[in-house]
Amino acid sequence: MTFRPALALVAHDAKKDDMVAFARAHVDRLAGFDLYATGTTGARVSEACPRLPVTRLKSGPLGGDQQIGAMIAEGRLDGLVFFVDPLSPMPHDVDVKALTRLALVYDIPMALNRCTADMMIGSPRLGAAPRS
Numbered sequence: 001m002t003f004r005p006a007l008a009l010v011a012h013d014a015k016k017d018d019m020v021a022f023a024r025a026h027v028d029r030l031a032g033f034d035l036y037a038t039g040t041t042g043a044r045v046s047e048a049c050p051r052l053p054v055t056r057l058k059s060g061p062l063g064g065d066q067q068i069g070a071m072i073a074e075g076r077l078d079g080l081v082f083f084v085d086p087l088s089p090m091p092h093d094v095d096v097k098a099l100t101r102l103a104l105v106y107d108i109p110m111a112l113n114r115c116t117a118d119m120m121i122g123s124p125r126l127g128a129a130p131r132s
């Protein structure tokens with residue numbers, strides 16, 4: 001079986017339009033990944049890019065961030081695109097911190113804003129090698 005890299009997409013409400021624009025701009029490249037997303041982010045991306053199959057997890061405040069964190073801990077993700085809203089207080093701030101922390105612990109590529117995500121998705125190294 002051929003290796004298919006996995007990428008998670010997460011965006012806070014104020015950043016969801018950015019995520020939709022990102023997905024539209026990179027739809028061909030994203031089609032090469034198994035995509036996972038928190039609930040509402042996944043719905044927005046699927047609606048904007050119907051040809052992209054996105055596995056939707058729970059909404060972030062209801063545990064979706066933690067589900068993605070668990071995937072990282074289990075070695076099942078090759079990258080995280082997480083458009084964080086730095087200007088709004090979040091009821092699940094601890095989950096946000098836990099998710100970004102695990103991406104650091106396991107040293108997976110993580111883009112926290114559109115500019116970095118454009119660079120990351122443009123890199124041939126993203127998802128190039130099977131997970132160890």
Ligand SMILES: O=C(CO)COP(=O)(O)O
Binds near residue numbers: 013096
């Ligand atoms: O809250 C989120 C990330 O912390 C995102 O969750 P939704 O995609 O369900 O809005």
